[in-house]
Amino acid sequence: MFIFINDSFLAEEKASLSVSDLSIQRGYGIFDFFRTINNRSIHLDDHLERFFYSAERMRLPVGKTKEQLNEIISKLIQRNNIPDSGIRITLTGGYSLDGYSLSRPNLIISQKPLTINDDVVSTIKLVSYAHQRQLPDVKSIDYMMAIWLKPYTEKKGADDLLYHTEGIVTESPRSNFFIVTADDKIVTPANNILKGINRKYVKGIAKKHFTFEERDITLGEAYHAKEAFLTSTTKLVLPVVKIDDKIIGNGKAGKTSLFIRQLLKDLISHY
Amino acid sequence: MFIFINDSFLAEEKASLSVSDLSIQRGYGIFDFFRTINNRSIHLDDHLERFFYSAERMRLPVGKTKEQLNEIISKLIQRNNIPDSGIRITLTGGYSLDGYSLSRPNLIISQKPLTINDDVVSTIKLVSYAHQRQLPDVKSIDYMMAIWLKPYTEKKGADDLLYHTEGIVTESPRSNFFIVTADDKIVTPANNILKGINRKYVKGIAKKHFTFEERDITLGEAYHAKEAFLTSTTKLVLPVVKIDDKIIGNGKAGKTSLFIRQLLKDLISHY
Numbered sequence: 001m002f003i004f005i006n007d008s009f010l011a012e013e014k015a016s017l018s019v020s021d022l023s024i025q026r027g028y029g030i031f032d033f034f035r036t037i038n039n040r041s042i043h044l045d046d047h048l049e050r051f052f053y054s055a056e057r058m059r060l061p062v063g064k065t066k067e068q069l070n071e072i073i074s075k076l077i078q079r080n081n082i083p084d085s086g087i088r089i090t091l092t093g094g095y096s097l098d099g100y101s102l103s104r105p106n107l108i109i110s111q112k113p114l115t116i117n118d119d120v121v122s123t124i125k126l127v128s129y130a131h132q133r134q135l136p137d138v139k140s141i142d143y144m145m146a147i148w149l150k151p152y153t154e155k156k157g158a159d160d161l162l163y164h165t166e167g168i169v170t171e172s173p174r175s176n177f178f179i180v181t182a183d184d185k186i187v188t189p190a191n192n193i194l195k196g197i198n199r200k201y202v203k204g205i206a207k208k209h210f211t212f213e214e215r216d217i218t219l220g221e222a223y224h225a226k227e228a229f230l231t232s233t234t235k236l237v238l239p240v241v242k243i244d245d246k247i248i249g250n251g252k253a254g255k256t257s258l259f260i261r262q263l264l265k266d267l268i269s270h271y
Numbered sequence: 272m273f274i275f276i277n278d279s280f281l282a283e284e285k286a287s288l289s290v291s292d293l294s295i296q297r298g299y300g301i302f303d304f305f306r307t308i309n310n311r312s313i314h315l316d317d318h319l320e321r322f323f324y325s326a327e328r329m330r331l332p333v334g335k336t337k338e339q340l341n342e343i344i345s346k347l348i349q350r351n352n353i354p355d356s357g358i359r360i361t362l363t364g365g366y367s368l369d370g371y372s373l374s375r376p377n378l379i380i381s382q383k384p385l386t387i388n389d390d391v392v393s394t395i396k397l398v399s400y401a402h403q404r405q406l407p408d409v410k411s412i413d414y415m416m417a418i419w420l421k422p423y424t425e426k427k428g429a430d431d432l433l434y435h436t437e438g439i440v441t442e443s444p445r446s447n448f449f450i451v452t453a454d455d456k457i458v459t460p461a462n463n464i465l466k467g468i469n470r471k472y473v474k475g476i477a478k479k480h481f482t483f484e485e486r487d488i489t490l491g492e493a494y495h496a497k498e499a500f501l502t503s504t505t506k507l508v509l510p511v512v513k514i515d516d517k518i519i520g521n522g523k524a525g526k527t528s529l530f531i532r533q534l535l536k537d538l539i540s541h542y
Contacts, residue, residue, distance in 0.1 A: 003290060016287035017295060019274060019379050024288060024363065026414040027298030058419065088370070092295065093418070099359070099383075102418065108290050112370075134405070134416055143297040144413055145405055147364070147371065148329065 002079045004072055004109040009079060017106055022093025029092035029141040030054040035114060035233055036085045039077055042271055046197045051089055054138045060091050060105045076111055086114035116234060118265050121253050124230060125242040126172065127158035128219055132165045136192045146173035162243060169217045175232035179217060179225035180256045190214040198231040198264065205263045227254030237261035273350045275343055275380040280350060288377055293364025300363035300412040301325040306385060306504055307356045310348055313542050317468045322360055325409045331362050331376045347382055357385035387505060389536050392524050395501060396513040397443065398429035399490055403436045407463045417444035433514060440488045446503035450488060450496035451527045461485040469502040469535065476534045498525030508532035
């Protein structure tokens, strides 16, 4: 398997960064992540747009144009030939002389097999936790709290976290959060979140088929929602069946969630 | 220059981590940092104790005892022969198969020349910013906000940040904060901070020579303090002469700060 670093395709075992890199020294970096299905990159334009946005917000010059990244990704896909995969583009703070100041960023593009059986519907249980991600609009590499909280999540019998601030729900560490209200409105938080790519497409679907609202959701409203679901590149639309000790709806994947899931699946498979 | 990684002393240019390391992937890691003066490690026991505390809190097994680390550090000092230096011990989340789960941590011990002219008294200007570090008691590698805020700090004409939460002052990104009150009490924040090693020694000095209080300090109280100073491994006792647009005291290094600074300097030089 090849990994692209800066200007070269390297064998995986040679793909490394000097320990002076600011990701290792100071946790400073951004990334984006997208799927390939049958060697087609899914929503790559959206992911590249967000990648460039994150890079600019973090003052990390990409050093390549979108066209150049597209070309590198095409070559990587050709070389590795892993038809169903996840591709991660990472940009770090670079090799810092003083271990604190930004330097020329290091660009890493890596690919791993990723097969998602879209025909199987899973469900997920969440536990709420009062936390606000730093610079939430940026897809930074900062997942310290989420990883640190893994034992807490397990102890609570949950599969993942639902972050909130003073009772206002924001997101799950790697997914966006949606609810379906009693009167079949689709609602998702507007603020202090990462704007997911599948969130965007689900928004489009929701606007077309339902009443859609982008606004604050309290934890209480989430508890009593008719349905709830997460969206992400790997989860598509993933029904939430429990939040804390509250069963959501009837504790099974809801009708509306499954309807939206099917439309998103179609959209991706026809991409 | 040699860098120790896991079990080997490597030439600096060979000291690298695979891009699958969780520091690069997810910003997950801890470190500690101490000075050597004339090849003597300053307060190494304190730094190792805190390093093991951070490691445990972050669920990162060090894989070595304190005695073993002491021995490795001695060898590194011998090999590199940089009498006046800073030594950094880093422990990362390790090479993660799924890019999210903790693995066997990578241990890195690196050394760099560091000469501090203790005879020259500098001063510093701070700008306040509402931010709480994540897991503040842990010396994690998470300095994303501090580095991100550098242009803000400069725009405000300041040298560094003073973090606060709803007006309660906590710390500077790489230093602890103290004030001297009108009636010559020494006060430092008690909560939501990293407990610095020089903070500990300054606390000892303050208890012996002054009335000392460890408690919340409001930004307002800081603005009107008779004196203020930072403590850290590299800054010793660094007088703060301005916070936001407020001059502290007479805008120069204060008498009490300089007195404490001298005692800390003596303590370190006799270590």
